[in-house]
Amino acid sequence: MPEIPELEAIRGYFNGHIAGRTIASAEARIPVVFRTPAQVIRDTLPGDRFGEALRHGKFLLFPLASERVLAINPMLTGRFQYVDPARKIPAKCCLALGIEGGRSLRYSDDRLMGKIYLVGIGQLAAIPNWTTNGPDLLDPLLTGEEWLRRIKKYRGQVKSILTNAEFVQGIGNAYSDEILWEAQVNPYIPRTKLSDDTLRHLYRSALAVMAWATPLVRSSMIKGDDLDYEERREFMRVHRLGGKPCPRCGSTISEITANQRITSFCRTCQPELPA
Numbered sequence: 001m002p003e004i005p006e007l008e009a010i011r012g013y014f015n016g017h018i019a020g021r022t023i024a025s026a027e028a029r030i031p032v033v034f035r036t037p038a039q040v041i042r043d044t045l046p047g048d049r050f051g052e053a054l055r056h057g058k059f060l061l062f063p064l065a066s067e068r069v070l071a072i073n074p075m076l077t078g079r080f081q082y083v084d085p086a087r088k089i090p091a092k093c094c095l096a097l098g099i100e101g102g103r104s105l106r107y108s109d110d111r112l113m114g115k116i117y118l119v120g121i122g123q124l125a126a127i128p129n130w131t132t133n134g135p136d137l138l139d140p141l142l143t144g145e146e147w148l149r150r151i152k153k154y155r156g157q158v159k160s161i162l163t164n165a166e167f168v169q170g171i172g173n174a175y176s177d178e179i180l181w182e183a184q185v186n187p188y189i190p191r192t193k194l195s196d197d198t199l200r201h202l203y204r205s206a207l208a209v210m211a212w213a214t215p216l217v218r219s220s221m222i223k224g225d226d227l228d229y230e231e232r233r234e235f236m237r238v239h240r241l242g243g244k245p246c247p248r249c250g251s252t253i254s255e256i257t258a259n260q261r262i263t264s265f266c267r268t269c270q271p272e273l274p275a
């Protein structure tokens with residue numbers, strides 16, 4: 001599932017490549033992902049022009065000259081490409097936009113769980129959960145003290161809170177493991193057992209992990225001048241590395257699967273009781 005580092009890397013790429021460019025053609029190929037009728041996409045996107053891409057939580061936002069926004073939530077398996085249109089089209093390519101200059105912006109989704117909206121710039125709040133979700137982790141208004149105030153409203157296990165979009169948006173299963181490893185906090189500890197200082201440290205660790213991962217993701221998804229994002233996270237230090245040595249202490253990384261989620265952590269660096 002793309003999280004902040006993937007979406008920030010994709011956003012940065014598109015700002016360098018499509019901002020200011022006109023959409024020449026629009027193919028809505030697999031209607032199930034469209035929350036705006038596919039016919040509207042096909043009929044009204046050609047001729048429109050991209051502005052600066054933005055990100056909000058797990059949404060990539062493409063503001064358009066028509067004062068509309070193409071908002072894409074790639075959910076579990078969404079994939080973006082910006083390639084020559086002659087390149088083979090993935091089987092589950094949902095949206096293909098021909099862009100002035102010749103290349104094709106594609107959104108593909110193997111499990112078809114992603115969602116694509118085309119809404120007026122003032123209508124983003126109509127997207128489900130938009131107004132009930134918490135701030136984006138990278139929102140400048142989310143300070144360490146605001147993080148602390150918000151996290152104290154939750155009493156569950158700390159990993160579940162980090163991945164709860166009502167608390168803060170943009171952190172998923174993979175990077176929550178990395179953040180907790182960075183902070184040396186056990187994923188299963190109830191929030192109520194953590195001190196204010198540890199909770200502040202967790203915030204700094206979350207920012208540090210995003211800043212560390214984003215350039216690594218960027219270099220893995222840009223090939224020549226094309227973008228071809230597929231989830232590859234060879235650089236991870238703990239997530240899905242069960243059985244491998246912890247890069248900090250050398251102990252074997254533990255991996256637990258529950259509720260169809262994999263949690264990886266180091267029992268030595270991330271003990272069950274806070275130190």
Ligand SMILES: [Zn+2]
Pocket residue numbers: 246247248249250251266267268269270
């Ligand atoms: Zn360790």
